[in-house]
Amino acid sequence: MNVLLGVSGGIAAYKSADLVRRLRERGCDVQVVMTRAAQEFVTPLTFQALSGREVRTALLDSAAEAAMGHIELARWADRILIAPASADLIARLTAGMADDLLTTVCLASAAPISLAPAMNQQMWQAPAVQANVATLRERGIEILGPGEGDQACGDIGPGRMLEPLELADMITDEKPDGVLAGLRVLITAGPTREALDPVRFLTNRSSGKMGFALAAACQAAGAQVELIAGPVNLPTPIGVRRYNVESAQQMLDKANERVGKAQILIATAAVADYRPRAVQDDKIKKSSDSIALELEKTPDILGELSRRETHLFTVGFAAETRELERYARAKMQRKNLDMICANEVGPGQGFDVDENALLVFWPGGQQQLGPRHKRALAGELVDLIATRYATGDEHAGAVAP
Incomplete structure (x- = not known):
């Protein structure tokens, strides 16, 4: 399965490096697309070394197919996962903006899209963020998490990005059978x-x-x-x-x-x-x-x-x-x-x-x-x-x- 992993800005971006490894362990080809803010937390070189693919960051790329990198990536992806998905990224997707490579790929692709939110607990619970998340769900975008617990800012509450192992299992449907399996x-x-x-x-x-x-x-x-x-x-x-x-x-x-x-x-x-x-x-x-x-x-x-x-x-x-x-x-x-x-x-x-x-x-x-x-x-x-x-x-x- 071809997984396009979008990484937006936030301290949880460090977890996404492990997520690449977990997805590849499950046989996925992973192409990382980073926003400008994400590059302030983790370098593209880190993801390139783990994925074996050059990280894409630019909307207009002369090296891409017909200089339209977003179309090339949109056609390539079987699944789009954005982890972490920041409040800003969620807002831009809700508004239908195409102001960088990642949001443009999301608009141009027919692949299923999943978001793993990560932000401060108060931001996550803000009415504007909750309204945006509800709108995205109605449009068929899957929201994975967030988890709840200690946060980098010192707060405790909902807003933690799910762990890479959890996300990889959810994306690749590697779920154990259970007493309600298939129901x-x-x-x-x-x-x-x-x-x-x-x-x-x-x-x-x-x-x-x-x-x-x-x-x-x-x-x-x-x-x-x-x-x-x-x-x-x-x-x-x-x-x-x-x-x-x-x-x-x-x-x-x-x-x-x-x-x-x-x-x-x-x-x-x-x-x-x-x-x-x-x-x-x-x-x-x-x-x-x-x-x-x-x-x-x-x-x-x-x-x-x-x-x-x-x-x-x-x-x-x-x-x-x-x-x-x-x-x-x-x-x-x-x-x-x-x-x-x-x-x-x-x-x-x-x-x-x-x-x-x-x-x-x-x-x-x-x-x-x-x-x-x-x-x-x-x-x-x-x-x-x-x-x-x-x-x-x-x-x-x-x-x-």
């Missing part, structure tokens, strides 16, 4: 926001951590994972395709769009049960001692999908403050679910914490999981889901068109 999983996660007026909304305390942990665990188990996320401040798990929504209706619309290709639906989202019947066009003023709100039910996303999409293996969640088993079993029956995961919520439990415990029910059985960290809990739950999916006669082997 497509759709996950909903986080809260929804139901608007009252242009500045206020109804929501709940869901952090989305359990859903995001399950997305990572399903991907690690070999599944192709799509994640529909309400408004949460969490990094996208590696290899997972993410769609951001706000309201229950938006979550339902996106789920309707994506569910046909899935075999398993895991609905961890804490969808608001009610929304204002009328949304005010202007900010509600504090003009009286009390205010009355008329609410209406939101769509029953899980119930609707479970009853309509009979090919799905459906897993629901029930967050309860009392009578856990009774309410969970009633919800499983009412919504026609294959499995439901119940957990108690309240101060220091369930929401906004890293640990959780689940009591999992299915027709004819139950199992206690946890308490433990949500990441470890997610791995155990995925194993249980895989076992129940494999033994369910009505779902085993079912494949959506």
Whole structure:
């Protein structure tokens, strides 16, 4: 496979040298294209020695085919990977700019494009950067990471470029088989926001951590994972395709769009049960001692999908403050679910914490999981889901068109 590795400016550029080596170990031919800023961190000579190819840096190159180096490279590449992808590079790609060789190749090539972002955690979480990333995802560009942890600037948080070994495995599809290998999983996660007026909304305390942990665990188990996320401040798990929504209706619309290709639906989202019947066009003023709100039910996303999409293996969640088993079993029956995961919520439990415990029910059985960290809990739950999916006669082997 011909991999065009784009390197943009950032301290993480030093990792890209090892990435070249990892890609070549997997039999890839690697052509490096560097931006001007990248050359301030690592010299082209380093990449030339590792790739065995002259590094390309100039948009107008008299030595290239018909002096059009961007067309030559665009035709050559089977895959384009930009690592690191800086905030500036992401912004220029979003705007469709072609002001250097790397951005011009991206516009001129039909090859799949993947970005491995790397930047300060505050930059990564900036609304402008998140909007740009969302736009690129909608255009079919794959976002790999970023990871989370210590950063060169001294901050801690999301924004680290994924490690070269991870990126090489993801690009070359060298993923180990897992209990969900070959399956497509759709996950909903986080809260929804139901608007009252242009500045206020109804929501709940869901952090989305359990859903995001399950997305990572399903991907690690070999599944192709799509994640529909309400408004949460969490990094996208590696290899997972993410769609951001706000309201229950938006979550339902996106789920309707994506569910046909899935075999398993895991609905961890804490969808608001009610929304204002009328949304005010202007900010509600504090003009009286009390205010009355008329609410209406939101769509029953899980119930609707479970009853309509009979090919799905459906897993629901029930967050309860009392009578856990009774309410969970009633919800499983009412919504026609294959499995439901119940957990108690309240101060220091369930929401906004890293640990959780689940009591999992299915027709004819139950199992206690946890308490433990949500990441470890997610791995155990995925194993249980895989076992129940494999033994369910009505779902085993079912494949959506």
